Each structure stands twice: as C-alpha cells, then as structure tokens.
Amino acid sequence: MMHEAISRRALLAGLAAVTAAPRLSAQETALSVPWMGWPEEQVRPLMAAFEAANPAIRVREERLPLGELLKTLEVRLAARNATPDVYIVDGPLTASYAARGHLVDLGPVLAAEKDRFLPSALAQGSFEGKLYSSPIATSSQLLFYNRKLLADAGVAAPSADPAQRLTWEALLPMAQKLTNAGSGVFGFSFENSSRPYQILAVPQSWGAPVLGPDGLTATGYVDGPGMVASLTWYQQLFTTHKVSPANVFDNGVIQQMFGAGKIAMVLGGTWNLEGFEKAGVDFGVAPHPYFAAGKPVTPTGSFHVGINPRTRNAAQAQAFVKWLAITPAMELWLDLRPYPPVLKEVWEKRSKTTFAAPAWQIVQHELVHTATPRPATPGYREYEDYLRLALQDMQGGAAVQPTLAAAARNIDREMRKYR
Amino acid sequence: MLRSRGVHWWFLAPALAGLAIFRLLPILIALVGSLFGVSIRGDVRFVGLDNFVVLFTDPEFWASVRVTLLFNVIINPLQLFVALGLALLVRPPGRGIIAFRTVLVLPMSVSTALSAILFGLFLEKNMGPMNGLLEWIGIGAQPFYRDMYQALPTLIGVATWKGAGYWMLFLLAGLYAIPESVNEAAAIDGASRWQRFRHVTWPLMKRPMAFVLVVDTIANFLFFAPVYILTSGGPAGSTNLLMFQAYQAAFTHFDPGRALAISTVILFIILVFVAIEFRMFRPAEGS
Amino acid sequence: MSGVVGEARGGPLRYGLLSVAAMVILLPLLWLALASLRPQAEIFRPAVEFGWATFIPSRITLANYAALVRGDFPRAVLNSTIVATATVIAGVLVNSLAGFAFAVFEFRGRTLLFALVIASFMMPFEAIVIPLYLLVNAAGMTDTYAALVLPEVASGVVIFLFRQFFAGLPRDFYEAARVDGASWFTIWWRIALPLSWPTVATSCLMLFLVQWDSFFWPVVAASGPDHTVVQVAIARNVNFEQSDWGGLFASTNLAVLLAMIPFLLLQRFYVGSLVSAGIK
Numbered sequence: 001m002m003h004e005a006i007s008r009r010a011l012l013a014g015l016a017a018v019t020a021a022p023r024l025s026a027q028e029t030a031l032s033v034p035w036m037g038w039p040e041e042q043v044r045p046l047m048a049a050f051e052a053a054n055p056a057i058r059v060r061e062e063r064l065p066l067g068e069l070l071k072t073l074e075v076r077l078a079a080r081n082a083t084p085d086v087y088i089v090d091g092p093l094t095a096s097y098a099a100r101g102h103l104v105d106l107g108p109v110l111a112a113e114k115d116r117f118l119p120s121a122l123a124q125g126s127f128e129g130k131l132y133s134s135p136i137a138t139s140s141q142l143l144f145y146n147r148k149l150l151a152d153a154g155v156a157a158p159s160a161d162p163a164q165r166l167t168w169e170a171l172l173p174m175a176q177k178l179t180n181a182g183s184g185v186f187g188f189s190f191e192n193s194s195r196p197y198q199i200l201a202v203p204q205s206w207g208a209p210v211l212g213p214d215g216l217t218a219t220g221y222v223d224g225p226g227m228v229a230s231l232t233w234y235q236q237l238f239t240t241h242k243v244s245p246a247n248v249f250d251n252g253v254i255q256q257m258f259g260a261g262k263i264a265m266v267l268g269g270t271w272n273l274e275g276f277e278k279a280g281v282d283f284g285v286a287p288h289p290y291f292a293a294g295k296p297v298t299p300t301g302s303f304h305v306g307i308n309p310r311t312r313n314a315a316q317a318q319a320f321v322k323w324l325a326i327t328p329a330m331e332l333w334l335d336l337r338p339y340p341p342v343l344k345e346v347w348e349k350r351s352k353t354t355f356a357a358p359a360w361q362i363v364q365h366e367l368v369h370t371a372t373p374r375p376a377t378p379g380y381r382e383y384e385d386y387l388r389l390a391l392q393d394m395q396g397g398a399a400v401q402p403t404l405a406a407a408a409r410n411i412d413r414e415m416r417k418y419r
Numbered sequence: 420m421l422r423s424r425g426v427h428w429w430f431l432a433p434a435l436a437g438l439a440i441f442r443l444l445p446i447l448i449a450l451v452g453s454l455f456g457v458s459i460r461g462d463v464r465f466v467g468l469d470n471f472v473v474l475f476t477d478p479e480f481w482a483s484v485r486v487t488l489l490f491n492v493i494i495n496p497l498q499l500f501v502a503l504g505l506a507l508l509v510r511p512p513g514r515g516i517i518a519f520r521t522v523l524v525l526p527m528s529v530s531t532a533l534s535a536i537l538f539g540l541f542l543e544k545n546m547g548p549m550n551g552l553l554e555w556i557g558i559g560a561q562p563f564y565r566d567m568y569q570a571l572p573t574l575i576g577v578a579t580w581k582g583a584g585y586w587m588l589f590l591l592a593g594l595y596a597i598p599e600s601v602n603e604a605a606a607i608d609g610a611s612r613w614q615r616f617r618h619v620t621w622p623l624m625k626r627p628m629a630f631v632l633v634v635d636t637i638a639n640f641l642f643f644a645p646v647y648i649l650t651s652g653g654p655a656g657s658t659n660l661l662m663f664q665a666y667q668a669a670f671t672h673f674d675p676g677r678a679l680a681i682s683t684v685i686l687f688i689i690l691v692f693v694a695i696e697f698r699m700f701r702p703a704e705g706s
Numbered sequence: 707m708s709g710v711v712g713e714a715r716g717g718p719l720r721y722g723l724l725s726v727a728a729m730v731i732l733l734p735l736l737w738l739a740l741a742s743l744r745p746q747a748e749i750f751r752p753a754v755e756f757g758w759a760t761f762i763p764s765r766i767t768l769a770n771y772a773a774l775v776r777g778d779f780p781r782a783v784l785n786s787t788i789v790a791t792a793t794v795i796a797g798v799l800v801n802s803l804a805g806f807a808f809a810v811f812e813f814r815g816r817t818l819l820f821a822l823v824i825a826s827f828m829m830p831f832e833a834i835v836i837p838l839y840l841l842v843n844a845a846g847m848t849d850t851y852a853a854l855v856l857p858e859v860a861s862g863v864v865i866f867l868f869r870q871f872f873a874g875l876p877r878d879f880y881e882a883a884r885v886d887g888a889s890w891f892t893i894w895w896r897i898a899l900p901l902s903w904p905t906v907a908t909s910c911l912m913l914f915l916v917q918w919d920s921f922f923w924p925v926v927a928a929s930g931p932d933h934t935v936v937q938v939a940i941a942r943n944v945n946f947e948q949s950d951w952g953g954l955f956a957s958t959n960l961a962v963l964l965a966m967i968p969f970l971l972l973q974r975f976y977v978g979s980l981v982s983a984g985i986k
Binding site for chain 2: 871
C-alpha cells in the first residue's frame with residue numbers, strides 16, 4: 001500500500017529529524033509554522049514527509065496547546081512582521097484573519113485544486129468570494145447511543161440510514177423514556193452543549209437565519225423568531241424535560257458520562273468513535289436529528305492552513321500549502337490523526353477500507369449533503385463568545401428572548417469595527 | 420540609613436536594567452497604548468482618553484469593578500490570616516511537623532490554570548468526587564462554580580487552596596527571624612501566650628505581613644485563569660473580574676485599546692490598595 | 707527552646723487544625739494521583755456511585771506514566787529545570803543586591819525607584835506580552851533559553867522580599883563591619899546573605915516556581931520542540947475533541963512531585979536556623 005510506504009519513510013525521516021537537531025545548509029529555507037499541540041508523533045511525520053519531498057525546505061513547526069493557540073497567534077500576528085510563514089487556522093476564524101490582513105488570497109495558488117475539495121470545507125475557508133485558508137480537516141457529528149440502555153428501556157435503536165434519520169420531535173420521547181433520575185441516567189446530551197459549533201445546527205434545521213446576510217448584523221437575527229423558538233426547544237431539554245444534564249460545558253465530562261453509562265444518547269463528533277470504543281461501551285451510531293418542519297443540517301469545519309502576507313518565504317510557504325492539498329499527504333495525515341478528510345479522492349481511495357464502517361458512510365453523506373459551515377463573518381470569535389454565554393445562561397434558566405436580545409446587542413457593538 | 424557615595428548604583432544596576440527592559444518599558448508602551456485606537460487593518464491612531472470615556476460609560480465595566488473589589492476585599496485578608504495561622508501552627512518543632520509543612524505547600528506547584536482544571540473536575544456535578552462525598556454524608560450535591568451565589572466563593576476557595584501554603588512560607592521565614600531570646604524574656608516576665616503574640620510576634624511580623632499582603636493583593640487583582648477556564652465571568656456576571664474583561668477585550672473581541680484601558684485602570688486600583696496597605700503595616704520607627 | 711506559640715507544641719488543638727488543613731489540601735491531589743494510576747476508561751466515576759471506588763482504583767496501571775516517558779515530557783522537565791536553575795541562580799544574586807541597596811543606602815530618588823520596582827509587577831502580563839514579544843523578537847532571541855530566562859531574572863517581588871528582610875536587620879552589624887574596613891560587597895556577601903538564609907531559600911522557591919508554572923510566555927516566545935517546558939507539555943494533553951485525562955493527570959502529578967524536590971532541599975535552611983537558635 002502506497003500510504004503505508006509513505007508513512008514508514010516519513011516516520012524514519014521524522015525520527016532522524018528529532019534525534020539530530022537539523023542544521024540548515026546554505027540553500028535551505030526554514031518555515032516558521034505554528035501548529036496545533038497534537039502529540040509529536042502525529043505532527044512531525046507529516047512535516048518530515050514534506051521535507052523529504054522538498055529537500056530545500058525545513059518546517060519548524062511549533063505545537064501550541066489548544067488553550068494558547070489563538071492567543072499566541074494573536075500576539076505573533078499583532079507584531080505584523082515576517083513570522084510566522086504559514087499557520088494553522090481554525091476554519092471559522094478565516095474571515096477574522098482575512099479582514100484584519102493576516103491571510104493571503106490562496107485562489108491563485110490552489111486554482112487547479114479547488115474541485116478536489118469538499119465544497120463545505122472550501123466554503124469555510126472563503127470570505128467575500130476568495131479562498132483565504134486551505135482546509136486540511138473537517139468534522140461531522142453523529143448520534144451515539146448505548147445499546148444496552150436502549151434495550152433495557154425498551155427503546156428501538158434509531159436507523160443508521162440518513163434517509164430515515166430521527167426528527168427532534170421523535171427523539172424527545174425516546175430521551176424521556178431513557179432518563180432515570182434515580183440512577184442518575186440522562187436520556188440525551190449534546191457533547192458541547194454551549195458551543196455554537198454544535199448548537200447552531202438546531203436553529204439552522206428549524207430554518208432560522210443565525211446572523212444577518214451581511215455577516216455583521218445580529219439584532220433581528222440572533223434574537224429573531226426562529227432562533228427564539230428553536231432555542232426555547234433546546235432550553236426545555238435541560239429545564240422542563242430534564243433529559244439532558246445542564247451546566248456541563250466543555251470539560252470532557254459528557255464523554256465520561258456516556259462511557260460510564262450515565263447518558264443513553266450523545267450527539268458528538270467522530271473523534272468519539274475511538275474514545276467510546278476504548279471506554280468499552282457497546283454503542284451504535286445514527287445520523288444527526290432534524291426538525292420535522294425544517295431540513296437536516298449538520299455542524300462541520302475544522303482546521304485549515306493559511307499564509308502570512310508578510311512572509312519572506314512566499315514561494316516555500318505556497319509549496320507547503322499546495323503539498324497539503326495532494327492526496328498522499330492527506331492520506332498520511334488521515335493515518336496520523338483520523339479527521340474526516342477534505343479531499344474527495346481520499347474518501348474514494350479509502351471507501352473499502354477506512355471508511356467501510358457504517359459510521360463513516362453516514363459522515364460521508366452528511367459532508368456532501370447536510371454539512372453547513374458556521375457563518376462567514378470577520379467577527380466570528382466575538383459572535384461565538386456572546387452566543388456561548390447566552391446558551392450557558394439559558395441552560396441555567398434565563399428567559400430565551402431577552403438573553404438572545406442582549407447577546408445580539410453585544411455582538412452588534414463588537415461588529416461595528418468591521419463595518 | 421547609610422550614605423553610600425554612589426556605590427548603590429553598582430548594587431542596583433543589574434536588577435534595574437532587567438526590570439527597565441523587560442517590565443517597565445513594556446508597561447510604558449501599554450500605558451501609552453491605552454490612548455490609541457487600532458483599526459482592524461492595524462492602523463494606529465491617537466484617540467486621547469476615548470477608550471476611557473467608552474469604558475466609564477459602560478455599565479458592564481462598573482459591574483465588573485464591583486465584582487473585582489468584592490473579590491479582593493474578601494480574598495486578601497482571608498489569605499493573609501490563613502497563612503499566618505498556618506505559619507504559627509508549623510513554627511514550633513514537633514512530631515511530624517515537617518511532614519505537615521510539606522503537605523501544606525504542595526499546591527503551590529500546581530499552576531493556576533491546572534488548579535482550575537483540577538477543581539473543575541473535582542467539583543463537577545455529575546462526575547466529580549466532591550459532590551459524591553457531599554451526597555453521601557447527606558449535605559447534598561452543590562453546583563459550586565455553576566451557581567451565581569457560589570461561584571465567587573468557589574474561586575476564592577480554589578485560589579486560597581493554592582496560595583495559603585505559599586504565603587505561609589514567607590511568614591514562616593519572618594517567624595524564624597524573631598530571636599528566640601525575645602520570646603523567652605517575655606515568657607520569664609510572665610506574659611501570657613496572647614500577650615506575647617500581641618506585643619512581641621505581631622509587631623515584629625509587620626514587615627513580612629506587609630510583604631505578603633501587598634504581593635498577594637497584586638496577584639489577586641491579576642487573577643483570571645480560573646475565571647476563563649471555569650466560569651467565563653458567569654453565572655450572571657457573578658465572577659466577571661476586570662482582569663477577565665481585559666483578557667476578553669484583547670484576545671476575544673480584538674479591541675486592544677479597551678484592553679489596555681482596563682489594564683491601566685487595574686494598575687491604578689492596585690496602586691491605591693497597595694498604598695493603603697503600606698500605611699497599615701508601616702513598622703514602628705526604631706524597632 | 708520554646709516556640710512562638712509556646713507550649714502548644716504537642717497540643718491536640720494544634721494537630722487537629724493541622725489535620726483539617728492537610729485533609730483539605732490533600733483530597734483533590736490524592737484523587738488526582740490515584741486517578742493517574744487508573745486505566746483510561748475508569749478515570750472518572752459517576753458521583754451517584756460514590757464509594758471507595760471513587761478514590762481507590764480497581765486495578766493499578768502505570769500505563770499513563772509509561773506513555774509520558776515515551777513522549778516529550780522528559781525533555782520538557784529537562785528544559786524547565788535548566789531554565790529554572792539559571793533563573794534562580796542569577797535571580798537571587800541580582801535581586802538581593804538591589805534589595806540590599808534599597809534597605810541599606812540612602813540616595814536621591816530611592817522612594818521613586820522603589821515604587822517603580824513595585825509597579826513592575828502590577829501590570830497584567832497579558833497587557834505587556836505584545837511589546838515584550840516584539841522586543842525579544844527584535845533581539846533575535848525567540849526560541850532560545852535566553853528568551854525564557856532573561857525576562858524573569860530581575861523580579862520586583864524578589865527585590866521587595868530582600869528589601870523587607872535586610873531592612874529588618876540591626877544597622878550596627880553593617881556599621882561595625884564598615885569600621886573594620888569591609889567593602890559593601892563583602893558586607894552583602896559575608897554578612898547580609900548568610901544572615902538571611904530563610905529569605906534566600908524563599909526567593910529561590912519563588913523564582914523556581916515562576917519558571918516551573920510559566921505557561922503563556924514560553925508558548926509565545928519559545929514553543930519550538932527544543933524548548934518545550936513542563937506546563938506546555940502538560941497542556942498538550944487537552945484537546946477540543948478528546949482530552950488525554952490519563953496523560954494530563956499523570957503529568958500534573960509528576961510536575962507537582964518534582965517541584966517538591968527544591969522545596970525539600972531548601973527546607974533544611976528553615977530547620978537549620980532553628981537549630982542554631984536553639985544552640986545559642
């Protein structure tokens with residue numbers, strides 16, 4: 001297998017690079033590349049494979065811990081100098097960096113490659129019609145259910161067929177049946193119940209716009225009737241029906257609860273396939289639910305790469321970004337860290353092996369048909385922050401409409417600087 | 420005081436050079452920066468006091484000032500007295516005291532961010548052992564940092580858990596500096612234990628206590644990682660410390676002018692607090 | 707040899723209070739330490755099933771630690787040790803000199819300079835990180851040990867600490883030495899420092915902990931693989947998708963225990979001064 005050969009060679013090159021501190025020869029260029037803080041064995045081999053293919057370029061990657069990634073990039077970019085050359089971009093922040101002059105238009109660089117990407121991934125890297133960041137990974141969400149808990153409660157397992165996906169209206173009574181306050185079991189939970197990444201799919205499935213068409217207007221949209229109605233439904237999961245654990249935000253606790261059999265159904269990312277397997281849960285997967293009156297919508301998007309406009313190594317930086325769009329590179333990356341790929345070819349080549357499992361069949365369907373990127377606005381980070389706080393307050397019982405109206409006012413205030 | 424004929428510069432130069440380059444110059448840049456606005460394309464423009472005017476007319480800012488003052492009025496005396504109590508407890512030799520002393524300082528090597536992650540899990544409602552314990556002994560599970568009345572006390576508790584042993588060390592060094600003979604003389608004169616504490620230990624501990632109170636106050640005004648990790652300023656603004664506001668302005672809302680204006684306000688509030696504290700603990704002359 | 711709280715040396719009240727304090731301190735750390743010995747799937751136990759299993763692992767595994775040793779953690783410990791040791795040595799010398807000057811000499815502008823020293827740690831680090839980064843970057847120091855060490859050597863807090871202690875020493879000591887013809891450097895080195903061992907020990911710990919706990923600045927200034935420090939290596943266990951709790955707990959636990967080594971080494975300076983006081 002070709003990819004195995006590549007990864008073995010890359011691994012050796014990577015080890016050599018780690019043990020012997022590389023010294024630059026006269027013709028070599030070193031690229032400064034801030035990257036996510038994934039384990040070294042998932043990062044270095046990818047860089048080493050690029051170096052093997054481009055002997056005149058060295059990649060000096062920096063593995064920044066998640067909590068410090070965005071902060072550190074802000075400090076570096078605020079300096080507005082030649083470093084970094086290339087950097088990892090959280091997909092929905094593409095517009096933010098582009099509007100502030102921190103990204104190069106990659107249109108000319110990737111002109112010949114555009115058709116090879118999944119359209120939803122390209123859309124996440126685009127702003128005002130231009131491609132500013134090249135996707136290297138995407139994401140999708142699945143409904144994970146604990147087979148034993150469903151069987152014990154006499155609840156039929158949901159179908160894995162996207163054509164027969166659950167409606168939210170059908171999911172609620174199932175979750176109510178599965179909830180058992182006495183033994184501390186909850187029927188259903190979102191994995192990240194206050195992250196707009198995951199929750200925006202609820203109003204979007206309802207058919208509600210989540211931000212004005214100009215990408216800068218929140219009032220009238222964030223607190224519009226569709227948002228209020230769909231998020232009232234969301235709030236009731238926690239406050240009225242109590243089928244979801246309230247006030248659990250972002251610390252991996254939901255995953256642990258599912259692993260311990262304390263949540264029967266979790267809507268979560270594909271990364272859980274491996275995690276729940278390790279936890280020893282007998283689980284099945286089904287597609288993301290939707291509102292009967294609306295349409296199926298799934299969260300998507302992940303990491304991209306972009307080029308600093310002030311780099312002194314533009315040619316080398318472009319070579320790196322272009323290399324990350326070739327199939328063997330993305331296959332190696334898939335083997336190192338199994339994010340859903342962004343290249344159609346990778347899906348095709350692996351359809352009989354990696355992606356033969358039913359879970360990946362669902363993911364592939366979602367990425368092509370239902371994946372909806374987060375709104376392309378230069379103020380995404382501000383938007384996300386205020387919306388997240390609003391969602392947290394709603395779980396605590398705050399009235400939906402005034403909470404959203406306040407969030408909309410705050411977002412509008414922060415958006416003024418982009419007008 | 421002694422006249423030095425210029426030799427003091429040799430003593431001061433290395434430290435002052437380091438502070439000037441790596442602290443005071445960046446601080447000066449930050450203070451001046453609060454008078455500028457930065458456009459999203461990075462163009463810098465003088466705006467005078469505009470950043471402060473916007474800040475002072477913002478009700479969220481004043482709410483945050485109130486939370487910050489409340490937090491500091493409670494946490495600083497609390498940590499000082501807990502640390503002093505612990506120092507007095509471990510000062511005299513005794514069986515196993517070294518072991519107790521080591522246990523008390525253990526948390527100082529847990530970084531602030533990690534202490535927040537640790538307590539986030541330890542006090543979590545569904546999977547945290549603390550709530551299991553409270554449930555088991557019949558008190559019932561508590562929301563801790565997820566409740567608008569418990570969140571600030573929880574943060575104060577986490578900070579004190581981490582800090583008490585650390586501040587104890589400074590006071591312990593101070594206690595060791597009190598000559599044994601002073602205490603013995605007082606004991607021979609028939610002074611009670613309280614009298615000896617009040618008239619011998621307390622006056623001689625003023626310098627170390629001033630140090631702990633001042634440094635602790637500064638540290639607590641700049642405290643924010645647990646807010647960021649555990650509460651995001653909530654619930655309902657109950658933990659919305661100024662420092663968190665400054666952080667949000669700089670790194671989430673991309674508004675450097677506002678961030679530096681808040682930082683400047685923090686600096687001035689600290690100056691007022693520290694000036695008062697120095698006055699309170701001024702050692703009696705000639706002691 | 708009576709202590710400050712006198713005869714309470716073995717009193718039940720004293721040990722009772724200490725035991726309560728120790729319990730409060732230890733419970734979260736004990737939970738962390740025991741959790742780091744569990745297999746990944748069992749690290750958390752549901753609160754509703756509280757019992758011995760909440761704390762005591764059903765089966766002990768060193769897998770989390772074995773994974774640490776294979777990863778970048780040992781290198782991070784080495785880097786942090788290098789950085790912290792350099793900072794402690796340089797920092798104690800530089801800052802005690804300055805503290806001595808503030809405590810002993812009278813000179814014009816002393817109050818103003820001292821106010822600046824105090825002000826140097828009043829500004830949030832987040833507010834000065836951009837200018838600081840520009841400075842270090844302009845000096846070509848990014849991704850070097852120097853970028854990690856130099857900014858932390860001169861410390862307003864440690865100068866303040868030394869000043870407080872030196873100001874408390876009887877002035878006759880210095881004057882007598884001056885009359886004997888000793889230079890000021892000799893007085894600082896031979897008289898002031900040896901008299902202040904607990905303060906020196908405490909400053910060593912302070913400077914050590916600043917580096918051992920430092921996090922944001924190392925990420926900004928030196929995050930290449932050769933200069934990863936302990937807290938950065940620990941933080942890499944946290945991911946948006948799936949955090950490595952076993953790795954996080956094991957590395958945190960090790961970092962806490964390793965940081966105790968300097969404390970235990972320095973502890974004897976507290977005990978030492980006590981013994982000498984007793985002998986007198």
